[in-house]
Amino acid sequence: MRVVMVGTGYVGLVSGTCLSEVGHNVACVDLNEEKIKLLKDGTSPIYEPGLENLIRRNMEHDRLTFTTRISEVLGNADVAFIAVGTPEGEDGSADVRYVEAVAESIGKLVERNLMVVVKSTVPVGTCDLVEETIQKQLAQRQSNVKVTVASNPEFLKEGDAIGDFMKPDRIIVGLNDPEGQAVFRDLYGPFVLDDQGKLLFMDRRSSELTKYGANSMLATRISFMNELSLLCERLGADIDKVRQGIGTDPRIGKKFLYAGPGYGGSCFPKDVAALLKTGEKNAVELEVLNAVTRANVAQKNRAADKIIAHFKDLNGKRIAVWGLAFKPGTDDVREAPAKTIIQKLLDQGAYVVAHDPQGQGNFAREFGDHERLVYADSSYEALRGADAMVLVTEWSEYRRPNWDKAADMMAGKVVFDLRNQYQSQELHDRGYHYECMGRPDSKLLS
Numbered sequence: 447m448r449v450v451m452v453g454t455g456y457v458g459l460v461s462g463t464c465l466s467e468v469g470h471n472v473a474c475v476d477l478n479e480e481k482i483k484l485l486k487d488g489t490s491p492i493y494e495p496g497l498e499n500l501i502r503r504n505m506e507h508d509r510l511t512f513t514t515r516i517s518e519v520l521g522n523a524d525v526a527f528i529a530v531g532t533p534e535g536e537d538g539s540a541d542v543r544y545v546e547a548v549a550e551s552i553g554k555l556v557e558r559n560l561m562v563v564v565k566s567t568v569p570v571g572t573c574d575l576v577e578e579t580i581q582k583q584l585a586q587r588q589s590n591v592k593v594t595v596a597s598n599p600e601f602l603k604e605g606d607a608i609g610d611f612m613k614p615d616r617i618i619v620g621l622n623d624p625e626g627q628a629v630f631r632d633l634y635g636p637f638v639l640d641d642q643g644k645l646l647f648m649d650r651r652s653s654e655l656t657k658y659g660a661n662s663m664l665a666t667r668i669s670f671m672n673e674l675s676l677l678c679e680r681l682g683a684d685i686d687k688v689r690q691g692i693g694t695d696p697r698i699g700k701k702f703l704y705a706g707p708g709y710g711g712s713c714f715p716k717d718v719a720a721l722l723k724t725g726e727k728n729a730v731e732l733e734v735l736n737a738v739t740r741a742n743v744a745q746k747n748r749a750a751d752k753i754i755a756h757f758k759d760l761n762g763k764r765i766a767v768w769g770l771a772f773k774p775g776t777d778d779v780r781e782a783p784a785k786t787i788i789q790k791l792l793d794q795g796a797y798v799v800a801h802d803p804q805g806q807g808n809f810a811r812e813f814g815d816h817e818r819l820v821y822a823d824s825s826y827e828a829l830r831g832a833d834a835m836v837l838v839t840e841w842s843e844y845r846r847p848n849w850d851k852a853a854d855m856m857a858g859k860v861v862f863d864l865r866n867q868y869q870s871q872e873l874h875d876r877g878y879h880y881e882c883m884g885r886p887d888s889k890l891l892s
């Protein structure tokens with residue numbers, strides 16, 4: 447099929463590339479000239495494992511192209527995806543102005559029957575808005591072109607994006623008219639060869655809400671486990687044991703039960719806020735979700751408070767931070783717990799030496815300069831002269847540090863493991879002070 451993908455961010459670029467990988471002809475469009483220039487040279491503007499190779503391969507096979515002008519490619523398309531950002535607006539609701547702008551362009555330019563697919567995460571009713579926007583433009587130019595609008599939210603995770611897209615657990619398609627289903631069977635057939643039942647059709651509103659429901663459910667699990675981990679610290683229980691005990695119940699499942707410094711990223715915080723706003727606008731009090739957000743904010747602060755509580759006075763202390771991205775496998779630092787933690791340490795007068803295998807550039811840009819914040823070229827370099835090390839993001843290169851080498855470089859032997867990656871015995875044996883999240887040797891916070 448001939449596909450146009452508007453928006454080449456984490457979702458649009460991965461989706462467009464993976465669709466071309468199975469043989470579709472994909473033209474990716476983005477207003478950002480710098481991104482398109484890089485992509486035309488075969489360079490990915492984002493770090494996502496395996497993506498650049500896939501981009502290059504499909505460009506070489508002439509199945510994947512890039513442009514800043516939708517007008518150049520829409521004329522041939524069977525399907526046009528909208529995968530632009532829907533950032534959090536000032537009042538917490540999702541800002542759909544970029545989605546609307548794309549719909550308007552499509553309405554102005556479309557010359558043949560087209561399936562428009564909203565892949566961005568959008569509040570219920572946005573597909574209706576996209577349809578109205580396009581129809582208004584068509585009416586103005588007295589065009590008889592048939593444009594169908596479908597909802598097709600994306601569930602990929604950064605860091606595993608290609609695997610998630612190529613081998614989806616399910617693909618949700620919201621259509622008000624079942625006639626459009628054939629397009630999606632053709633488009634996604636190669637991704638669900640093992641089980642066609644993974645292609646789930648429903649009405650558009652249910653599809654739009656499914657996306658918010660899924661992210662909010664996952665965020666709820668994390669906040670719940672984080673609160674349980676605090677209880678573990680107070681009671682002398684071990685959150686990892688509790689997690690295993692809970693997760694082996696197939697009704698609960700093992701995934702997304704890991705305690706940590708709170709969830710971050712471009713989606714959980716904004717999508718939870720947007721669903722809360724939807725509840726508010728419709729006079730439905732989403733009490734559970736309200737608590738999920740509050741618990742997450744508290745958890746990010748609590749992670750920093752552990753360090754502050756240990757040192758009491760952080761003035762002049764040098765703290766090494768391992769991990770800035772909101773999770774491993776990505777250079778994305780949006781809503782990263784590291785931001786809250788580093789800000790609190792700086793506020794208390796500490797010096798921070800930060801390291802991240804991929805996220806340093808984005809972090810420096812978004813966080814801004816601070817006279818007491820510097821970045822290190824390697825994880826061990828960050829430890830030089832440090833009074834403590836804080837593990838914030840569990841990159842695999844941080845998994846098995848050489849503790850003897852670390853001790854030689856550090857001024858103090860103190861480790862805060864906010865992802866429960868290390869074995870307390872190993873650190874205690876080497877004379878370290880070690881704190882983690884919700885495991886027996888976590889220090890009680892008053």
Ligand SMILES: NC(=O)C1=CN([C@@H]2O[C@H](COP(=O)(O)OP(=O)(O)OC[C@H]3O[C@@H](n4cnc5c(N)ncnc54)[C@H](O)[C@@H]3O)[C@@H](O)[C@H]2O)C=CC1
Nearest residue numbers: 453454455456457476477478530531532544566567600604
């Ligand atoms: N990042 C993720 O892992 C996931 C994101 N989503 C959702 O997908 C949507 C996109 O997210 P990201 O890819 O992270 O966003 P992003 O911010 O990385 O990329 C959005 C891109 O759209 C471009 N753009 C904006 N207006 C445009 C226009 N009129 N024409 C052409 N390009 C335009 C921007 O220049 C930018 O490159 C959001 O709604 C998000 O909630 C859904 C699942 C996963």
Ligand SMILES: O=C(O)[C@H]1O[C@H](OP(=O)(O)OP(=O)(O)OC[C@H]2O[C@@H](n3ccc(=O)[nH]c3=O)[C@H](O)[C@@H]2O)[C@H](O)[C@@H](O)[C@@H]1O
Nearest residue numbers: 600601602603604668702703704706709710711713772773
């Ligand atoms: O809508 C989206 O953008 C995406 O949001 C999340 O994906 P992502 O934000 O890329 O990353 P996750 O792996 O979900 O992690 C989110 C945050 O939760 C934290 N987390 C995750 C799992 C866990 O058990 N504990 C935990 O603290 C991570 O450290 C991270 O800060 C969802 O997992 C995707 O399905 C969804 O498509």
